[in-house]
Amino acid sequence: MIVTIDGPAGTGKSTAAKRLAAALGFEYLDTGAMYRAVAALCLEAEVELNSLAAAELARTSSITFQSGRTMARGMDVTEFLRSPEVTRAASIVAQHPEVRAALVARQRELAGVLNFVCEGRDQGTVVFPQAECKFFLTASPEERAKRRMDELALCGKHVSFEEMLTQQRERDERDLNRDVAPLRPANDAIVIDTTAISLEEVLKRLEAEVRRRL
Ligand code: C5P
Numbered sequence: 031m032i033v034t035i036d037g038p039a040g041t042g043k044s045t046a047a048k049r050l051a052a053a054l055g056f057e058y059l060d061t062g063a064m065y066r067a068v069a070a071l072c073l074e075a076e077v078e079l080n081s082l083a084a085a086e087l088a089r090t091s092s093i094t095f096q097s098g099r100t101m102a103r104g105m106d107v108t109e110f111l112r113s114p115e116v117t118r119a120a121s122i123v124a125q126h127p128e129v130r131a132a133l134v135a136r137q138r139e140l141a142g143v144l145n146f147v148c149e150g151r152d153q154g155t156v157v158f159p160q161a162e163c164k165f166f167l168t169a170s171p172e173e174r175a176k177r178r179m180d181e182l183a184l185c186g187k188h189v190s191f192e193e194m195l196t197q198q199r200e201r202d203e204r205d206l207n208r209d210v211a212p213l214r215p216a217n218d219a220i221v222i223d224t225t226a227i228s229l230e231e232v233l234k235r236l237e238a239e240v241r242r243r244l
Pocket of ligand 1: 151
């Protein structure tokens with residue numbers, strides 16, 4: 031069974047997806063980490079972000095997840111992936127159709143055999159249109175920026191609310207308006223506005239919906 035969870039940043043997607051997978055005994059795939067890993071490799075190799083060279087890196091580089099760490103070309107890039115440079119760069123590499131094609135192929139390969147919760151922007155629309163259970167999480171831009179700000183503060187990184195909101199707007203714009211696989215809920219996705227509800231409540235709702243389909 032494949033469960034997809036899509037939506038913009040700051041909706042609680044990652045935490046919800048991870049916890050849902052654990053509760054169900056499913057595997058978890060963070061597709062954002064794959065775009066971030068390609069962005070990190072481009073920055074490291076000084077390769078232009080929205081380019082064929084970036085697509086070549088996406089096609090040929092090993093990107094693996096082991097015990098909560100992300101390895102790209104044998105390097106542990108886990109911390110670097112959450113940096114503001116990589117966050118911004120990921121939404122630029124993600125605009126390139128061939129970068130997307132390379133990563134979509136890997137995502138289908140990875141989640142092809144076992145039960146998976148796949149999290150991203152296009153999992154229910156493009157990568158797994160046949161998924162048995164699809165969710166799309168939303169929240170107000172202000173609430174999302176506040177959550178991201180609090181998350182960064184926990185790792186000792188302090189960004190002002192206004193700056194967070196500006197960075198987020200820029201990233202949303204790119205994700206919503208790109209030509210290939212723009213951020214959209216699938217027609218058959220269950221849309222949940224998480225602005226005013228707790229993570230526990232979101233989880234309860236997600237788990238109940240999946241269990242109804244098992
Ligand atoms: O989810 P996360 O914030 O880690 O994703 C980083 C960036 O990767 C997003 O802003 C988006 O541009 C891109 N992405 C994507 N498709 C996915 C997952 C992430 O385009 N399935």
